[in-house]
Amino acid sequence: MFDGWAPTLTALIEAGDSTPTPRRIEAMPTGPRWVNRPGITLIGDAAHLMPPVGEGANQAMLDAAELAGVLAANPADPDSAIRAYEEAMFTRIHPIAEMSARVQAMMLSPTAADDIVRFFTARPSEPAAAS
Ligand SMILES: Cc1cc2nc3c(=O)[nH]c(=O)nc-3n(C[C@H](O)[C@H](O)[C@H](O)COP(=O)(O)OP(=O)(O)OC[C@H]3O[C@@H](n4cnc5c(N)ncnc54)[C@H](O)[C@@H]3O)c2cc1C
Known part of the structure; x- marks a missing residue:
């Protein structure tokens, strides 16, 4: 499966x-x-399992912090605090989940190597995200 890969990479597997x-x-x-x-x-992956492109653990920790924050700010009405957390979390996660799906598609495409180089070298005025 890894025929032709760089020996420095296959050495990691071996x-x-x-x-x-x-x-x-x-x-x-x-x-x-x-x-x-x-x-x-729900918080973390239970709420929004995404392809691993560097967001899941970060969003899980932010979920926990934001949920704790709304519960602490409104201890008399935890159900309304949970509703506030969920609405804000749904809004925050939607674009991140879409971006994660796009990056995963890019990493698994036949042109992945070139796409990744472009992704990391594009100037801010030249968005390089996969279509
Ligand atoms: C290959 C890979 C690379 C990743 N890289 C990154 C990265 O670079 N940056 C980033 O931010 N995120 C990354 N992530 C995502 C990140 O690992 C997850 O988003 C994060 O771990 C989710 O945390 P969590 O606490 O919600 O769930 P989990 O970490 O899955 O924790 C859930 C825990 O619950 C336990 N559990 C399950 N069922 C039960 C049960 N019935 N009773 C008791 N315990 C139970 C499990 O054993 C587990 O320990 C990566 C993920 C993968 C797979």
């Missing part, structure tokens, strides 16, 4: 203690939302 175990990359459809239910909510 240095493993066992043969590689392929894992599927799972993701929810972009723009997750659900009908609010009193007394319960």
